[in-house]
Amino acid sequence: MKLQQLRYIWEVAHHDLNVSATAQSLYTSQPGISKQIRLLEDELGVEVFSRSGKHLTRITPAGEQIIETAGEILRKVDSIKQIAQEFSNEKKGTLTIATTHTQARYALPGVISNFIKQYPDVSLHMHQGTPMQIAEMAADGSVDFAIATEALELFSDLIMMPCYRWNRCVVVPKGHPLSKLPKLTLEALAEYPIVTYVFGFTGRSKLDEAFSHRGLTPKVVFTAADADVIKTYVRLGLGVGIVARMAVDETLDSDLVALDASGLFESSVTKIGFRRGTFLRGYMCDFIGKFAPHLDREMLGKAMQCHNKSEIDELFKDTVLPTY
Numbered sequence: 001m002k003l004q005q006l007r008y009i010w011e012v013a014h015h016d017l018n019v020s021a022t023a024q025s026l027y028t029s030q031p032g033i034s035k036q037i038r039l040l041e042d043e044l045g046v047e048v049f050s051r052s053g054k055h056l057t058r059i060t061p062a063g064e065q066i067i068e069t070a071g072e073i074l075r076k077v078d079s080i081k082q083i084a085q086e087f088s089n090e091k092k093g094t095l096t097i098a099t100t101h102t103q104a105r106y107a108l109p110g111v112i113s114n115f116i117k118q119y120p121d122v123s124l125h126m127h128q129g130t131p132m133q134i135a136e137m138a139a140d141g142s143v144d145f146a147i148a149t150e151a152l153e154l155f156s157d158l159i160m161m162p163c164y165r166w167n168r169c170v171v172v173p174k175g176h177p178l179s180k181l182p183k184l185t186l187e188a189l190a191e192y193p194i195v196t197y198v199f200g201f202t203g204r205s206k207l208d209e210a211f212s213h214r215g216l217t218p219k220v221v222f223t224a225a226d227a228d229v230i231k232t233y234v235r236l237g238l239g240v241g242i243v244a245r246m247a248v249d250e251t252l253d254s255d256l257v258a259l260d261a262s263g264l265f266e267s268s269v270t271k272i273g274f275r276r277g278t279f280l281r282g283y284m285c286d287f288i289g290k291f292a293p294h295l296d297r298e299m300l301g302k303a304m305q306c307h308n309k310s311e312i313d314e315l316f317k318d319t320v321l322p323t324y
Contacts, residue, residue, distance in 0.1 A: 006070040160273040163292035193239035
């Protein structure tokens with residue numbers, strides 16, 4: 001059994017069983033990959049993939065478990081390489097982050113700019129996706145860090161730490177009736193068509209819970225994953241927008257009025273997560289510290305010793321998070 005063979009079955013499984021695409025991504029030949037997979041299956045005495053002619057059709061039950069274990073082995077190998085790199089050149093390497101549009105557009109630019117200035121030889125890669133996709137990428141080792149508000153708690157293999165609290169605002173065109181109210185209420189808001197985030201994005205669940213608890217049904221007429229798209233449709237008169245407060249720029253959005261909605265909705269917490277057992281290189285710890293200053297190396301060490309979500313929650317229960 002060779003590491004190369006484990007790499008091949010892992011990559012094929014994550015390229016929709018397309019051996020040709022896998023070969024291109026690994027800069028090798030399709031026949032070479034097929035041969036090594038066959039040799040591994042012969043050695044193990046079971047098929048990892050079912051076939052129809054020359055085409056792979058599905059992963060077998062045995063293959064599911066073999067590929068999962070292969071992924072764990074490959075991640076351990078990567079950790080060994082990272083340990084060696086840390087001691088050979090602590091300021092050179094790669095850092096891969098998965099996050100949502102709101103985090104990438106509004107929360108991370110300053111952090112990333114400062115990080116790159118300090119670590120010019122670290123290659124930084126960002127993937128954007130849904131919270132579920134982000135959590136999955138962190139859980140299977142495709143990325144180093146996941147940064148999101150929703151869905152991270154669904155993956156027990158992730159160590160998730162709170163970074164900051166944030167709340168929402170209602171954005172309306174200038175002169176809108178809501179902007180003239182002495183106090184914004186959910187009842188008043190429910191009278192208008194609403195443009196907001198797709199369910200599962202950027203704390204959308206808190207919004208739905210608030211209306212539900214008051215026995216109200218919001219008229220959500222349009223949803224998007226991108227706050228800038230939401231604001232565009234508010235400008236077009238489609239409805240009033242509900243977005244993260246950080247997503248409103250007083251200069252760029254001067255044609256809109258941002259109404260404080262912190263009293264209407266429970267605040268949300270953005271978290272950063274990484275796979276349990278990950279070796280954090282020095283620059284990785286520094287990135288986390290730049291994004292969430294209370295997550296210093298001592299707190300990171302304590303979090304990595306926690307065995308489950310309850311222990312992590314207990315660790316941070318007295319932490320005062322910054323609010324945006």
